[in-house]
Amino acid sequence: MESENINIWCWLIPILVGVICGILGYLIGKGNTEVIDHSEDLKRCHDKNNKLKNDLEACNQKLLTMSDPDVSTSLGATADPIAMAPIPTIIPFDAAAAKAAIGKTVKENNLKVVEGIGPKIEGLFHAEGINTWKALSETSVARCQEVLKGGGDRYKIHDPASWPMQAKMCYEGKWAELARWQDEHDHGKL
Numbered sequence: 001m002e003s004e005n006i007n008i009w010c011w012l013i014p015i016l017v018g019v020i021c022g023i024l025g026y027l028i029g030k031g032n033t034e035v036i037d038h039s040e041d042l043k044r045c046h047d048k049n050n051k052l053k054n055d056l057e058a059c060n061q062k063l064l065t066m067s068d069p070d071v072s073t074s075l076g077a078t079a080d081p082i083a084m085a086p087i088p089t090i091i092p093f094d095a096a097a098a099k100a101a102i103g104k105t106v107k108e109n110n111l112k113v114v115e116g117i118g119p120k121i122e123g124l125f126h127a128e129g130i131n132t133w134k135a136l137s138e139t140s141v142a143r144c145q146e147v148l149k150g151g152g153d154r155y156k157i158h159d160p161a162s163w164p165m166q167a168k169m170c171y172e173g174k175w176a177e178l179a180r181w182q183d184e185h186d187h188g189k190l
Helices: 002-031 039-067 069-074 095-102 119-127 133-137 141-150 160-171 175-184
Strands: none
Touching: 039 160, 095 175, 119 141, 133 160, 141 160, 160 175
16 A cells, blocks of 8 residues: 555656746746847847948949040040050969968959859859959949849849959959958948
8 A cells, every 4th residue: 555655756756846846937028028129239220231232333333434445544544545444453462461361362363352252153144154363353233143144043142232343353452452341341242
């Protein structure tokens, strides 16, 4: 008879402890239903994003203004088309400077150095004949978007707004400037 009483308590005690723990857990969990409002953080992120986009657009407009022959003429430059023709300059690639600034070995004209471009996107650009930093730097954002669109729906999430500018920094050997820009802009994301 005594052995039956011990058996009952061996079952009854763990069941009671489990029920009490369950009730306490429910009450503690129910009391901690504070909702955290992140709307201010989200608004600040949207504002910063808009400011960065405006800065990028201002830089692109400045770039266009500098290369627009009509603007050059209005500033007193000669209207002679031969004198206005750009003189092609070859900028030598300095792998050591690139590695020092970026922190990894960089191969010349590797489009993956541009933040946001991975191996598959690089392949899309190569298929379109955009094989160098110089070629990418001279490609419009709209054209970059077309290249991405040609790759299918999975590339819709990518934003190539800064890619030509980053490629230009690579081409011109402005590695420290590129590294600083990528760090300040969440690695290329506007």
